[in-house]
Amino acid sequence: MPSQATEDYLKHIFQLTLENPHQLVSMGDLAESMEVVPGTATSMVKKLHRDKLVHYEAYSGVKLTSKGRKTALRVLRRHRLVETLLVETFGLDWAEVHEDAERLEHAISDKLMERIDSFLGHPLTDPHGDPIPASDGEMPTTKIHRLVDGVAGDKVTITRILDQEQAFLRFIDERGLRPGTTVRIEQTDDVGDAMTVRPSRRQPVTMGRAAARKLLVEPAG
Amino acid sequence: MPSQATEDYLKHIFQLTLENPHQLVSMGDLAESMEVVPGTATSMVKKLHRDKLVHYEAYSGVKLTSKGRKTALRVLRRHRLVETLLVETFGLDWAEVHEDAERLEHAISDKLMERIDSFLGHPLTDPHGDPIPASDGEMPTTKIHRLVDGVAGDKVTITRILDQEQAFLRFIDERGLRPGTTVRIEQTDDVGDAMTVRPSRRQPVTMGRAAARKLLVEPAG
DNA sequence: GAGATTATTTTGACTCGTCAAAATATAGAG
DNA sequence: CTCTATATTTTGACGAGTCAAAATAATCTC
Incomplete structure (x- = not known):
């Protein structure tokens, strides 16, 4: 099992890549997004690289390997299903669900996730309009x-x-x-x-x- | 915020006390219940004592302070509401919800917890028959x-x-x-x-x- | 293209929660 | 009451994840 921190780094790298598709993610941006000092980002990224979750070259930047992307998508699936659950079922506000979802996404087994998915009727997007990756890890690739x-x-x-x-x-x-x-x-x-x-x-x-x-x-x- | 580990130790001490109401909890029992070696239990208990969450005297044992009991009851409330949710709403089996609940109990904000409580109709006990502590931390004290x-x-x-x-x-x-x-x-x-x-x-x-x-x-x- | 600025990496240190194993205290047996 | 078995605590070590600050590389500016 990847640690919580590992899942978070992968998710942030995935999201930053989405904002700027054809560039590597810089340590500076990653550190800012993770709210850590740059040195921490560097040392974590080296561990992700050691675990073959990212491609990394010193001084150039980082991007996900396919293994890393798969993990990131699983986290994203949980995150977005959880956000949908919190808004649709428990009536929390659009803007305030992020923090809870941020923690819950690391605490839910695959089995439970699938139950929640059925309960919600297999939604395709979350309340922010983000597509929910399928359980096989693939995401509807609409042109961006x-x-x-x-x-x-x-x-x-x-x-x-x-x-x-x-x-x-x-x-x-x-x-x-x-x-x-x-x-x-x-x-x-x-x-x-x-x-x-x-x-x-x-x-x-x-x-x-x-x-x-x-x-x-x-x-x- | 108490750490996850802190919450877990307090919860286990609470439960062990329930099994044997008039005795202090021994390091051996606590260690076994937490699945750590006895030395780890000792050192964690010293931190809990430093934080005024337990009473602890070397070689005699440990019990919760009122502050510790309050925290333990909050964790228990979350645990039991989550178990109820998993069984009643998502249809998981009575016997298999524990592990998910074990992680989810540390990842849910007070606000979300109250929404779940309402959603479930303020249940008084969870699927194992355990009473759900109220949000003010008090538990219906039925004679045991x-x-x-x-x-x-x-x-x-x-x-x-x-x-x-x-x-x-x-x-x-x-x-x-x-x-x-x-x-x-x-x-x-x-x-x-x-x-x-x-x-x-x-x-x-x-x-x-x-x-x-x-x-x-x-x-x- | 040389020096200044900015970004990245390295180094050393720290906390948390853990284990293994040694040291010590307590409890039990005779 | 002494010796042995058991429980507890201490010690030293470790990995994860972090920061502060020094060292180094890359990039701009003129």
């Missing part, structure tokens, strides 16, 4: 479009939020950018590193590129 | 009778099973000794350290005193 890659005039539907921080989710929520919402990209500002989008019947929202990178979309009518 | 203290001729109803090991629960299950069952004490054998009980319409069951100590009962008709 990032809001940040859109251009002015595009109309897109928000499908997923890649950051589960309460503060970020509240930002999204308050401005009407939940999964399912369709928005028009009003303008993009290379110099200002920002873009402005307008959800229908709502105020336009301007956000930095870093934020826009965390929203996934699909083209809308 | 142990099967082992009964005498031949007594008719008693089994109310609780104090051991959650799969093997023991299967033993109980197969012989028809689940909580709720009424049995007649056929004979007690001081020398053989055994007693024989007969559940209605069933074969008599002979068990050792150590086993009989783990069954709590109440006088029946």
Whole structure:
């Protein structure tokens, strides 16, 4: 069994890779995301490499091996099913389930997980719009479009939020950018590193590129 | 927050005290119950003592302080509510829920716990007949009778099973000794350290005193 | 392309929970 | 009451995961 810490590192590497698909994950980003000092990230990544869970080359960065990805997807499956359970069954709020799910994802046996999956009726996505990997570890590979890659005039539907921080989710929520919402990209500002989008019947929202990178979309009518 | 290990030690001390109410818990028993070597139990108990969670005197034994008991009861509440959830809602078997519950009990916030409690309709006992402590940490103090203290001729109803090991629960299950069952004490054998009980319409069951100590009962008709 | 800045890695130290085995205390037998 | 068996505690070690700070590599800036 991988330790909790191992599962967490793999999950974070997986998620960071999603935000920037064609780059290795840097120690700095990983450390920030895990909330540890960079040296800790380096030493943990070396252990993951020793266990063949990641590819790692000093000073260049890290990415998952297929073994590592498989483990990450199992963790993600548990995380997302748990979040769905907490919201749908126990009525917790969209923005506040992350912390509980964060701990519960390491404490649930495969058998229990499958029972929960049946109980929920085999949901395909969690409350944040994230797809729930299947129990064989495979994930529905829908093509991924990032809001940040859109251009002015595009109309897109928000499908997923890649950051589960309460503060970020509240930002999204308050401005009407939940999964399912369709928005028009009003303008993009290379110099200002920002873009402005307008959800229908709502105020336009301007956000930095870093934020826009965390929203996934699909083209809308 | 107490660590997982701390919560586990407190819980085990609580349970061992229940089996033998008027004695301190010995390091040997605690170590066996925690499945660690005795030295580990000693050193952990010293930390619990340092944190004012237990009373401890070298070479004599250990018992909970009121602070320790409060913590133990919170863990027990989570454990028992989780077991109830797993059996009632997710349909897991009576005998197989212990391990999952063992991990989940450390991973659930107070808020989530209260939601689960409501979802389940505020149950008073878990599937093993163990009372679920209230959220304020208090437990319905019903008078405790142990099967082992009964005498031949007594008719008693089994109310609780104090051991959650799969093997023991299967033993109980197969012989028809689940909580709720009424049995007649056929004979007690001081020398053989055994007693024989007969559940209605069933074969008599002979068990050792150590086993009989783990069954709590109440006088029946 | 040389020096300054930033990122990464290394080193040494620390806590937690554990074990093995040695030292010591307690309890039991005669 | 002494000797032996058993229980407990102590000691030294370990792996996991972490931090602080020093050393080193990579990257920018001019």
